[in-house]
Amino acid sequence: MAELTFQTLAFREKDSFLAVDLLQAFSTKIPIKELESIAPCKIKDKHTLAFSGISQEKAETKFSFLLAKYLPQLKTKLTGNKATYVHKNSGIHLIGNVAFGIVYRESSIIEIKPVTSCNLDCVYCSISEGLSSKKNDFVVEKDYLIEELQKLIGFVGEPIEVHIGVQGEPFMYAQMEELFADLEGMENVHTVSIDTNGTFLNKEKIDCFSRFKKLQLNLSLDAIDKEIAKKVAGTKSYSIEHVKEVIAHAAEKMPKTPIVAPVLTQGWNENEMEKIIIWIKTLKKQPILGIQNFLRYKTGRMPAKTEEISWDDFYQRIETWEKKHNIKLKLSKEDFHIKETRPLPKPFQVGDVVKAELICVDRFPGASLAVARGRTISVPQCEFKEGKKIKVKILRDKHNVFVGQKIS
Numbered sequence: 001m002a003e004l005t006f007q008t009l010a011f012r013e014k015d016s017f018l019a020v021d022l023l024q025a026f027s028t029k030i031p032i033k034e035l036e037s038i039a040p041c042k043i044k045d046k047h048t049l050a051f052s053g054i055s056q057e058k059a060e061t062k063f064s065f066l067l068a069k070y071l072p073q074l075k076t077k078l079t080g081n082k083a084t085y086v087h088k089n090s091g092i093h094l095i096g097n098v099a100f101g102i103v104y105r106e107s108s109i110i111e112i113k114p115v116t117s118c119n120l121d122c123v124y125c126s127i128s129e130g131l132s133s134k135k136n137d138f139v140v141e142k143d144y145l146i147e148e149l150q151k152l153i154g155f156v157g158e159p160i161e162v163h164i165g166v167q168g169e170p171f172m173y174a175q176m177e178e179l180f181a182d183l184e185g186m187e188n189v190h191t192v193s194i195d196t197n198g199t200f201l202n203k204e205k206i207d208c209f210s211r212f213k214k215l216q217l218n219l220s221l222d223a224i225d226k227e228i229a230k231k232v233a234g235t236k237s238y239s240i241e242h243v244k245e246v247i248a249h250a251a252e253k254m255p256k257t258p259i260v261a262p263v264l265t266q267g268w269n270e271n272e273m274e275k276i277i278i279w280i281k282t283l284k285k286q287p288i289l290g291i292q293n294f295l296r297y298k299t300g301r302m303p304a305k306t307e308e309i310s311w312d313d314f315y316q317r318i319e320t321w322e323k324k325h326n327i328k329l330k331l332s333k334e335d336f337h338i339k340e341t342r343p344l345p346k347p348f349q350v351g352d353v354v355k356a357e358l359i360c361v362d363r364f365p366g367a368s369l370a371v372a373r374g375r376t377i378s379v380p381q382c383e384f385k386e387g388k389k390i391k392v393k394i395l396r397d398k399h400n401v402f403v404g405q406k407i408s
């Protein structure tokens with residue numbers, strides 16, 4: 001009898017398949033017939049498979065082959081979009097892509113991105129993420145992310161903030177608490193900030209996170225009116241009452257005062273901003289309020305009825321509300337203590353032609369991800385063929401985020 005237990009995988013039987021959930025939000029399936037070809041198999045508990053009449057070692061090897069065969073069929077459960085698991089043995093580097101892994105912009109804030117995908121569909125989303133997204137997703141192995149981050153922090157050599165700013169909702173990542181615990185223990189990390197829509201949080205989770213002294217929650221709140229909040233969030237299931245409860249509780253319990261960051265989006269929630277200020281002022285302990293201006297991005301959503309508000313107009317509104325409600329609303333760079341840090345060498349630069357190998361699909365359909373010299377390179381309009389060697393002309397190299405054009 002052999003027993004295989006996995007912390008990050010959960011098993012269930014579905015028709016003639018073994019459904020394998022990876023970190024709760026992602027799933028693939030293995031035909032039972034192929035599983036049984038290893039040896040007779042039973043699901044012992046959610047995380048454990050028991051094989052009879054086979055040695056532990058053989059079962060481990062054979063099952064890992066089977067898993068590797070079906071992992072490329074991984075999907076995001078919420079949307080059905082294709083997903084890629086980025087792990088230590090995947091060959092996918094964590095520096096090079098803006099959507100997952102690590103982004104270092106030569107400043108004392110290092111961004112980490114363990115996951116993509118979102119449970120909302122906000123009208124103003126600057127990356128068009130959410131329930132209607134058709135993009136491919138990524139999910140990164142926690143230990144791999146921590147290991148690579150540690151190397152980078154060692155290179156930077158001074159205290160930094162780690163910012164968990166993902167393309168989507170970070171609490172889609174099932175190991176967020178474990179990630180917080182690892183980051184909390186890192187000596188040269190003074191702050192761990194995270195942008196979240198708050199929907200996956202609740203009082204119990206906040207109580208549990210309150211042990212993390214470095215954790216800074218940045219929460220979205222775009223309206224007080226229930227119906228307007230649902231419209232802005234792009235889904236009827238959104239509950240502003242729940243998010244308000246989370247914000248109020250977090251303001252009371254978290255050691256670092258949370259930031260609430262509404263996005264002022266013309267035609268959708270202009271009249272909600274003052275209501276938000278008034279509500280925040282009723283709280284026993286107030287979070288910091290930092291109203292943001294909606295900006296159009298090339299890859300973002302273009303909500304109907306919306307024009308960008310000019311910066312003059314925006315700051316005028318902010319000043320009026322600051323005076324009227326006696327509250328600070330304008331957050332500046334200084335509030336975040338950002339400073340320039342040591343640049344990370346780039347293994348190649350704009351104009352270079354690089355030999356690279358295709359490793360997986362990229363975020364946008366029709367694009368592939370290539371790897372070379374410890375970095376990933378996004379290659380748009382390049383059909384993915386596993387392991388194919390290509391030549392890429394580098395078109396972008398800023399902050400070690402690389403985009404290239406396939407030339408052969």
Ligand code: SF4
Pocket residue numbers: 118119120121122124125126127128129130167168169197
């Ligand atoms: S919660 Fe954030 S990532 Fe999700 S749809 Fe809204 S703006 Fe986009």
